[in-house]
Amino acid sequence: MDKNKLSDLFNKVKDGEVSVDDAVDRLKGLPFDDLGFAKVDNHRNLRQGYPEVVFCQSKTVEQVVAICENIAQKGNNVLATRATPKMYEAVKGKLSKAKYNKMARVITIENEKVRVDKGYIAVVTGGTSDMAVAEEAAETAIALGNEVRTVYDAGVAGIHRLFANLETIQGARVVIAVAGMEGALASVVGGLVDKPVIAVPTSVGYGANFNGLSALLTMLNSCSSGVSVVNIDNGFGAGYLASMINRM
Structure with missing residues (x-):
């Protein structure tokens, strides 16, 4: 029950539309x-x-x-x-x-419409293999009422793919950068935008990737300002944080 519903319930009790006993029954789960x-x-x-x-x-x-x-x-x-x-x-x-x-x-x-009308969140991945984590971030942000635009498979190994989508990335209020391997994408994106960048390391990669640890350490040591980092494969955490920033 959110604040509006709570206020509405109290008003209905005050106006006699809902009995005190019924209101107590509704509130007992709190x-x-x-x-x-x-x-x-x-x-x-x-x-x-x-x-x-x-x-x-x-x-x-x-x-x-x-x-x-x-x-x-x-x-x-x-x-x-x-x-x-x-x-x-x-x-x-x-x-x-x-x-x-x-x-x-x-x-x-979706039982009630929730919409954030301040701008959109961009979700960018290094490769197609990172899409599952990116989709978790995107679905989370959408569920929280945000518009989301995705740019998939635009990693630094073919950086022209990233530059081809700069307008979308730079137009976002928040950018989520999802990458495995060495995780360089977040630093590159961070150097191209004037908005917060949320870096998501993924467990995608060969042996010395250590199930995402190498990407995590790269992102934590980013030389780009304005880059924050969530845990390995934590698309949900990135989507939730991006939504909080976009709502501010």
């Missing part, structure tokens, strides 16, 4: 609902402006369905990351509005 295996944080919307996001990895199908149902029943939007097709089918069976991005492994349910 600050959280205890499902036994999970405590769904219903204050998240009040504190941060968006409901709790479901991290599906290592959860059972039944747990994912129950949490998504709990969030959706309150009229909130649902964003569930690292979800398998089996999880999606089970959620879709209970919540018909559910949509699934298979590459991103993200389930979304």
